[in-house]
Amino acid sequence: MTSPRIAFIGAGNMAASLIGGLRAQGVDAGSMCASDHGAEQRARIGAEHAIDTFASNAEAIQGADVIVLAVKPQVMKDVCLELAAHISDRQLIVSIAAGISCASLERWLGARAVVRCMPNTPALLRQGVSGLYANSRVSAAQRQQAEQLLGAVGLTLWLDEERLIDAVTAVSGSGPAYFFLLIEAMTAAGEKLGLPREVAAQLSAHTALGAARMATGSDVDASELRRRVTSPAGTTEAAIKTFQAGGFEALVEQALHAAARRSAELAEQLGQ
Structure with missing residues (x-):
């Protein structure tokens, strides 16, 4: 499978871990970028992984196949409302924020293909495990893209029901x-x-x-x-x-x- 273009919204530890895992698997730095409001965060992740960085979230997602929402849950609504007008139907949304449902993301972003993930902190060592749930708009190819993304930092397990994310949160x-x-x-x-x-x-x-x-x-x-x-x-x-x-x-x-x-x-x- 050709590597999709991936835009990370938020350049914190988990985003850096995912980018590092993908780079270790041979994914080209040119197919990834990240945005963050913090200049220090942008400089750090850009220097460490040789990827382009942006202060503007809307600018970062232009041309992306996959948009990874890696911001804190408390600011997710504002970030999504800011991005809503700039996202196209072909783009896959992958959320790694705890406690934000697919319904909430779709309400803020519009009807989109959404994969909700619950990774854990050993992902920082590429020894993580993630539970993944895809809404009905996610294609088979997009499921592969999400699995490749989270698989870069550990084991991935698909869930048939979104409510089971709460159990994954409790266990892993x-x-x-x-x-x-x-x-x-x-x-x-x-x-x-x-x-x-x-x-x-x-x-x-x-x-x-x-x-x-x-x-x-x-x-x-x-x-x-x-x-x-x-x-x-x-x-x-x-x-x-x-x-x-x-x-x-x-x-x-x-x-x-x-x-x-x-x-x-x-x-x-x-x-x-």
């Missing part, structure tokens, strides 16, 4: 913070067991990394991997039983439901 969008919390807690506990803090921190973080690599590289699910490393009456079983006695699984479920509810609330608030 917010998910890195849950693992950071566990690493924090394990580090503190290791320190109380007598380990130097730096040693406890490295043991915890690298154990999380190794476990994740085992889980993503295995042909069995996490419960089987857990069973394989949990010897009867051993040290791991003692820890697992303590987690479960404290209601670990139920607490995780409650936490994810809270995140999903908040995602839906934000979509309602920000989409007015």
Whole structure:
């Protein structure tokens, strides 16, 4: 597939990550550009990736096949209203802003082909995972374009229903913070067991990394991997039983439901 011309509206970390991922895959710098109101942001992303930058959003999208909305959710409405008169029917809109529904984007931009994405912060290391939803106006070719774009920074998974974006937000969008919390807690506990803090921190973080690599590289699910490393009456079983006695699984479920509810609330608030 020939590389589409891509315009990034907003030149923050996620836009820079996507541009860097595409460049690493061999996409030509000349097929991408970015706009941002901040001169420092424009200078940084332009110098780092050798792409054209613009202060004007409307100027940036001229001739683009794909327009990536990478601005903060709080300013999305204003940005869309500014762009509405300059977007053509052939252009694909890809939004990576949390909490902004396709209906809101279509209300602000007019009836457009829209793909809504929920990436997560490991995308900054090209180790992300993104949930994608396409509205009915998105063609098969445009789905490929969106998949190529988000695939540059990690795994892409398509959703059949937009409401599932809230669940993706709860599981993977917010998910890195849950693992950071566990690493924090394990580090503190290791320190109380007598380990130097730096040693406890490295043991915890690298154990999380190794476990994740085992889980993503295995042909069995996490419960089987857990069973394989949990010897009867051993040290791991003692820890697992303590987690479960404290209601670990139920607490995780409650936490994810809270995140999903908040995602839906934000979509309602920000989409007015």
